Amino acid sequence: xxxxxxxxxxxxxxxxxxxxxxxxxxxxxxxxxxxxxxxxxxxxxxxxxxxxxxxxxxxxxxxxxxxxxxxxxxxxxxxxxxxxxxxxxxxxxxxxxxxxxxxxxxxxxxxxxxxxxxxxxxxxxxxxxxxxxxxxxxxxxxxxxxxxxxxxxxxxxxxxxxxxxxxxxxxxxxxxxxxxxxxxxxxxxxxxxxxxxxxxxxxxxxxxxxxxxxxxxxxxxxxxxxxxxxxxxxxxxxxxxxx
Amino acid sequence: xxxxxxxxxxxxxxxxxxxxxxxxxxxxxxxxxxxxxxxxxxxxxxxxxxxxxxxxxxxxxxxxxxxxxxxxxxxxxxxxxxxxxxxxxxxxxxxxxxxxxxxxxxxxxxxxxxxxxxxxxxxxxxxxxxxxxxxxxxxxxxxxxxxxxxxxxxxxxxxxxxxxxxxxxxxxxxxxxxxxxxxxxxxxxxxxxxxxxxxxxxxxxxxxxxxxxxxxxxxxxxxxxxxxxxxxxxxxxxxxxxxxxxxxxxxxxxxxxxxxxxxxxxxxxxxxxxxxxxxxxxxxxxxxxxxxxxxxxxxxxxxxxxxxxxxxxxxxxxxxxxxxxxxxxxxxxxxxxxxxxxx
Numbered sequence: 001x002x003x004x005x006x007x008x009x010x011x012x013x014x015x016x017x018x019x020x021x022x023x024x025x026x027x028x029x030x031x032x033x034x035x036x037x038x039x040x041x042x043x044x045x046x047x048x049x050x051x052x053x054x055x056x057x058x059x060x061x062x063x064x065x066x067x068x069x070x071x072x073x074x075x076x077x078x079x080x081x082x083x084x085x086x087x088x089x090x091x092x093x094x095x096x097x098x099x100x101x102x103x104x105x106x107x108x109x110x111x112x113x114x115x116x117x118x119x120x121x122x123x124x125x126x127x128x129x130x131x132x133x134x135x136x137x138x139x140x141x142x143x144x145x146x147x148x149x150x151x152x153x154x155x156x157x158x159x160x161x162x163x164x165x166x167x168x169x170x171x172x173x174x175x176x177x178x179x180x181x182x183x184x185x186x187x188x189x190x191x192x193x194x195x196x197x198x199x200x201x202x203x204x205x206x207x208x209x210x211x212x213x214x215x216x217x218x219x220x221x222x223x224x225x226x227x228x229x230x231x232x233x234x235x236x237x238x239x240x241x242x243x
Numbered sequence: 244x245x246x247x248x249x250x251x252x253x254x255x256x257x258x259x260x261x262x263x264x265x266x267x268x269x270x271x272x273x274x275x276x277x278x279x280x281x282x283x284x285x286x287x288x289x290x291x292x293x294x295x296x297x298x299x300x301x302x303x304x305x306x307x308x309x310x311x312x313x314x315x316x317x318x319x320x321x322x323x324x325x326x327x328x329x330x331x332x333x334x335x336x337x338x339x340x341x342x343x344x345x346x347x348x349x350x351x352x353x354x355x356x357x358x359x360x361x362x363x364x365x366x367x368x369x370x371x372x373x374x375x376x377x378x379x380x381x382x383x384x385x386x387x388x389x390x391x392x393x394x395x396x397x398x399x400x401x402x403x404x405x406x407x408x409x410x411x412x413x414x415x416x417x418x419x420x421x422x423x424x425x426x427x428x429x430x431x432x433x434x435x436x437x438x439x440x441x442x443x444x445x446x447x448x449x450x451x452x453x454x455x456x457x458x459x460x461x462x463x464x465x466x467x468x469x470x471x472x473x474x475x476x477x478x479x480x481x482x483x484x485x486x487x488x489x490x491x492x493x494x495x496x497x498x499x500x501x502x503x504x505x506x507x508x509x510x511x512x513x514x515x516x517x518x519x520x521x522x523x524x525x526x527x528x529x530x531x532x533x534x535x536x537x538x539x540x541x542x543x544x545x546x547x548x549x550x551x552x553x554x555x556x557x558x559x560x561x562x563x564x565x566x567x568x569x570x571x572x573x574x575x576x577x578x579x580x581x582x583x584x585x586x
Binding site for chain 1: 294430439555
């Protein structure tokens, strides 16, 4: 929305767009906050997210800083609201409004193109498979679950109770999802490595070459790129509808 | 009629194995196992529906259970061997450096991979980590042995001291390297808590020769182990080539323990507690102790692993924690019940 020049500081994990690298980073926000670093930047406003603990927010407030907590959007309308909010806070209401509107159009376009789907593929979204016999996936409370549904799929983990449950490899083999999306590609997991896992070569998704890598950042950062995540996912699941 | 201890331990192992194959995150009923096995031997027809079940059983369940059996046996047997050769009730398979060395090997390999300009394929990574762990373990034991050796003998107390010292050093280095990088710390923690393996047959086939060779050698040296209990001076006078026996035992036990750690991570308490349990119930004769500890080690780990897998969808419960929770109370119970000194 054009407020880029107003950003005076960021944390280590804020890495998009690439140009943001020139902005000073105050280090990691897991654990103790770099209070001196933040104060030195003399920000008029600190934008925090739900990933920060109550103690961290309190710390910032104790430093006499204005803190605004942007809650994680659970739906796309909430995302658009957040965009407009940030626009208000940064004094770019008009541009923010335009941005929110264009995002909304993109989301609606996806919904349009997916109208009347004959079949919703079962999607296994893999978050972490360090222990290949018990990979982590997404459950009904996660945003990825919403994304999968909006992208025309059915979440493998929909029947689980936790937001980010662990399943056994056996369960995956037994339920045989149609598509496997590797949210852990940033950790180096490749399509080939999935094929080499003990027992996984028998999966329909592997045999039909429907195992895809996916940039998890597109789904785990609560910002406008979530729309890009939706579009990417929809294209992977229904290539015929997105030529 | 006294029931042979081998019968006890053997049956316990069989029951544990069956439990391990039938239970887990999803139950696999006994009749189905029977039919799956028959299909495996070509005695029953298979169909598309049964194909998945068969793949799960032969590709994941069976090798998983066999691995736990193997590792448990290695830990039980090498634990008993270490306790005998070091003549110390606190000895376990990791005392002279296998565990810290393996962890250091693993972390070093991960750090090296991280530092490379091009990240290696994840399959290369996965394949090389057990090797790194194994090498780390063996090298550490080698260093400990060399430090402890004075002239041509390696006094037991010095071995233990050197083992603890080098182990602490290795652990410090491991933590240091771990903290340098967040990359893959998950993997390292899983490794140190034990029970984490690649799944399938490859780990089993990799570890089998070392564990098999190690255990066979230990069993063959049971009699010399008995003689060693009289004290090294005495044993020498009785004609035992003490230093040679010690060296071979250290080698065999370390090989088995290092291979176990390489494929399944650091699983504690089995190697320490199981030999004591056997000792309390059936006495300290190593000719009996070693085979029974091997069998019971396998049983214990199979049970612990079954519990781990049964709760896996609800709780992350590494096998190492289950073995501690299981083993320690039972051991304390036995200790209190046993009035006479058994060591």
